[in-house]
Amino acid sequence: xxxxxxxxxxxxxxxxxxxxxxxxxxxxxxxxxxxxxxxxxxxxxxxxxxxxxxxxxxxxxxxxxxxxxxxxxxxxxxxxxxxxxxxxxxxxxxxxxxxxxxxxxxxxxxxxxxxxxxxxxxxxxxxxxxxxxxxxxxxxxxxxxxxxxxxxxxxxxxxxxxxxxxxxxxxxxxxxxxxxxxxxxxxxxxxxxxxxxxxxxxxxxxxxxxxxxxxxxxxxxxxxxxxxxxxxxxxxxxxxxxxxxxxxxxxxxxxxxxxxxxxxxxxxxxxxxxxxxxxxxxxxxxxxxxxxxxxxxxxxxxxxxxxxxxxxxxxxxxxxxxxxxxxxxxxxxxxxxxxxxxxxxxxxxxxxxxxxxxxxxxxxxxxxxxxxxxxxxxxxxxxxxxxxxxxxxxxxxx
Numbered sequence: 001x002x003x004x005x006x007x008x009x010x011x012x013x014x015x016x017x018x019x020x021x022x023x024x025x026x027x028x029x030x031x032x033x034x035x036x037x038x039x040x041x042x043x044x045x046x047x048x049x050x051x052x053x054x055x056x057x058x059x060x061x062x063x064x065x066x067x068x069x070x071x072x073x074x075x076x077x078x079x080x081x082x083x084x085x086x087x088x089x090x091x092x093x094x095x096x097x098x099x100x101x102x103x104x105x106x107x108x109x110x111x112x113x114x115x116x117x118x119x120x121x122x123x124x125x126x127x128x129x130x131x132x133x134x135x136x137x138x139x140x141x142x143x144x145x146x147x148x149x150x151x152x153x154x155x156x157x158x159x160x161x162x163x164x165x166x167x168x169x170x171x172x173x174x175x176x177x178x179x180x181x182x183x184x185x186x187x188x189x190x191x192x193x194x195x196x197x198x199x200x201x202x203x204x205x206x207x208x209x210x211x212x213x214x215x216x217x218x219x220x221x222x223x224x225x226x227x228x229x230x231x232x233x234x235x236x237x238x239x240x241x242x243x244x245x246x247x248x249x250x251x252x253x254x255x256x257x258x259x260x261x262x263x264x265x266x267x268x269x270x271x272x273x274x275x276x277x278x279x280x281x282x283x284x285x286x287x288x289x290x291x292x293x294x295x296x297x298x299x300x301x302x303x304x305x306x307x308x309x310x311x312x313x314x315x316x317x318x319x320x321x322x323x324x325x326x327x328x329x330x331x332x333x334x335x336x337x338x339x340x341x342x343x344x345x346x347x348x349x350x351x352x353x354x355x356x357x358x359x360x361x362x363x364x365x366x367x368x369x370x371x372x373x374x375x376x377x378x379x380x381x382x383x384x385x386x387x388x389x390x391x392x393x394x395x396x397x398x
Contacts, residue, residue: 101184330381
């Protein structure tokens with residue numbers, strides 16, 4: 001699932017106003033001299049529209065539970081009777097972001113004996129991508145799932161590229177996990193490029209702004225007892241844009257500190273529809289079925305199963321290593337003219353085609369940790385909208 005709760009590559013660093021994404025400009029051709037005079041990278045408010053941050057524009061509130069594992073995602077094989085089970089779950093807030101990479105690792109294990117048929121459990125972000133990759137590897141694939149994508153927790157994700165969002169704990173994952181994470185991140189990033197520019201814009205790049213009252217951009221201190229969540233974004237700095245601080249002449253906001261970055265995001269409804277359509281057109285099948293115990297899996301005709309149940313693995317596999325991390329989104333009515341995201345005082349605004357995301361990240365990575373409460377909190381949604389409205393009132397450049 002779940003994507004996590006921020007709209008940036010390394011949320012904590014972006015909240016600190018240091019690393020994270022930045023817009024990647026067009027470089028000069030090799031051998032061409034650089035221009036002698038630089039020009040502002042942005043003419044203030046020339047292309048931006050303000051968000052209509054008003055509580056009466058909230059049309060929905062959604063809640064999801066991210067499946068966090070301190071050791072990182074479970075991507076490993078085991079046998080139950082004559083059936084090979086390949087696990088692919090527990091990605092914290094990085095499910096969408098790492099789906100192609102973790103799916104590649106899982107399919108490599110699943111196809112080791114060249115099966116002709118493969119079953120996939122789950123129709124969320126991890127299930128759909130693993131099923132597609134198994135098809136590409138030559139297998140006939142059936143997805144078994146209680147719910148289709150629109151009903152899964154994956155559909156309630158923020159929809160931004162956050163490949164190390166609550167992916168593991170540094171003290172538990174160990175030094176080798178960083179190498180595995182980097183491989184998954186690079187595979188996923190490269191694969192997402194194939195979806196850029198398609199009809200419906202299932203994947204796109206947008207500018208994002210980090211706005212602070214503090215001229216230094218320093219973050220608020222971590223809450224007492226904060227865990228050592230692993231962050232690996234420096235390992236892929238060569239393939240993703242880096243953020244840059246804007247001068248007063250460049251910024252559309254009058255705040256003392258503003259950074260701008262490039263943000264890859266998924267328009268989850270259209271992207272999910274694209275994945276599902278491609279899977280079915282390639283001959284894939286979906287059977288609505290709910291499993292209550294691992295012992296039921298050997299009853300399937302397929303003897304290789306890729307297990308992608310997301311947070312449901314906690315109950316199905318009695319996997320107590322999964323910790324729920326609650327995330328809520330307040331949805332504002334879409335504004336077609338809005339083509340950027342912003343973060344201010346721990347509130348994230350992400351403009352999507354299907355609505356404007358308003359999400360609280362106050363408290364950093366510990367927010368929602370251990371909370372399995374999936375009932376919407378209207379006060380939380382109103383607060384997020386109010387904070388962002390205050391930012392526009394104070395810092396929007398007319």
